[in-house]
Each structure stands twice: as structure tokens, then as C-alpha cells.
Amino acid sequence: MNTTFSTDSTVNTTPLKIDSALSAQVQVLGDSLRAKGWSVSCAESCTGGGVSFAFTSVSGSSDWFNQSWITYSNDAKKRTLGVSEQTLQEFGAVSKQTVKEMAEGVRRNSGAQLVVTVSGIAGPGGGSEEKPVGTVWFGFMCGAMSEQIKQVFSGDRDEVRQHAIAFAITHLVKMLSEN
Numbered sequence: 790m791n792t793t794f795s796t797d798s799t800v801n802t803t804p805l806k807i808d809s810a811l812s813a814q815v816q817v818l819g820d821s822l823r824a825k826g827w828s829v830s831c832a833e834s835c836t837g838g839g840v841s842f843a844f845t846s847v848s849g850s851s852d853w854f855n856q857s858w859i860t861y862s863n864d865a866k867k868r869t870l871g872v873s874e875q876t877l878q879e880f881g882a883v884s885k886q887t888v889k890e891m892a893e894g895v896r897r898n899s900g901a902q903l904v905v906t907v908s909g910i911a912g913p914g915g916g917s918e919e920k921p922v923g924t925v926w927f928g929f930m931c932g933a934m935s936e937q938i939k940q941v942f943s944g945d946r947d948e949v950r951q952h953a954i955a956f957a958i959t960h961l962v963k964m965l966s967e968n
Contacts, residue, residue, distance in 0.1 A: 807846045814958050815847045821965045822853035822903065829961065830901035832858040832870055832891045834882065835909040835925060839954040855901045860891065866908075870894025883908050883920055885937040888928030896930055903965060904930040905957050911949040925953045931964040 807815070822829060831840050841857040844850050858869055863882055866872040872890040880886045891906035909925030916922035923942040929935070938960065942952035 807843050811955055814962055815843050818962050819853050827902040828853050828855040829903040830855040830895050830899035832860050832895050832906045834861050835911045836907045836950050836953050840957050855899050888926045889937050892928035892930045911946045923949050931968045
């Protein structure tokens with residue numbers, strides 16, 4: 790079987806879009822990080838690099854964006870970030886405990902002062918009564934502060950991912966302004 794791949798991006802995928810409001814939030818985040826001499830790093834699962842994409846959509850982000858990991862599989866979360874097998878077995882990949890351990894791994898591996906991690910169920914499958922499609926857990930670290938937040942977003946797969954990306958960035962800006 791022969792498969793043809795087109796270099797026309799409109800044929801293969803729907804590219805992520807960074808709207809002007811989100812771009813403005815990223816700019817505020819970058820300006821705040823630059824003023825503090827801090828950097829941000831992240832680990833993403835359901836957003837598949839969307840937060841990092843948003844960061845790098847702003848010119849000058851190399852001044853404050855350190856690095857990121859896409860740890861989609863449980864194996865990647867364990868091997869790359871040090872999430873424990875026990876945590877994944879007991880609580881699952883989409884949990885407060887997992888995003889906390891992911892954030893600790895990002896901080897340990899990057900030295901960034903600001904960290905965000907994302908793990909969720911974007912759908913259309915994979916949800917349960919306890920964790921419906923749209924459930925996304927976020928792990929944040931800002932200086933010495935650590936926080937985990939659960940959100941449940943509505944919409945299709947792309948909408949859930951877009952909501953998660955926007956929430957992560959908006960919350961980072963909020964945390965940084967309070968620190």
C-alpha cells in the first residue's frame with residue numbers, strides 16, 4: 790500500500806491557532822518572566838505541545854521559554870519525568886497526583902522557576918463517569934508555590950485542547966502576577 794503525504798498543511802491537519810487574546814496573554818507572560826529573569830518549562834500530554842506552540846508563537850520567547858516535554862504515554866511520564874508507577878496505577882494519568890509529579894520532574898530536569906503540566910482526556914473516547922471527556926488536570930509551580938487544578942471543558946477534541954492551552958497560559962500569568 791502506498792501512502793502519499795502532502796506538504797500542504799491544509800491537507801494533513803488543522804493547525805493550532807493562536808488568537809490575538811491568547812497571543813496577548815503569552816506576551817504578558819513573557820514580559821513578566823523577562824523582568825524577573827525567570828524561565829518557564831512544561832510537560833504536556835493531551836495538548837500535545839500546544840502550550841509550547843503558543844509560547845513560541847511570540848517573538849523573543851527564547852529569552853524566557855526554556856524547554857518542554859510531550860509525555861503522552863504513561864511510560865514517557867515515568868521514564869522522562871519520574872512519575873511513579875504506583876501513582877499511575879492508583880490514580881491514573883489524568884489526576885492531581887500525576888500532574889504534581891510531572892511538575893516536579895519538569896522542575897528537576899529544567900531548573901525553570903515557572904512550570905506547567907497538562908494531562909487530560911480530550912476525547913472523543915477515553916472518558917468515564919469519574920473522569921468524563923474534557924477532564925484536564927494542570928500542575929503549576931511558581932517559585933516555591935505548587936498548585937494542581939482540575940477543569941472540565943466542553944466541546945470536541947480540538948476545542949478541549951484549545952481550552953486547556955488557554956487555561957494553562959492564563960493561569961500562569963495569574964500566578965506570576967501574584968508572586
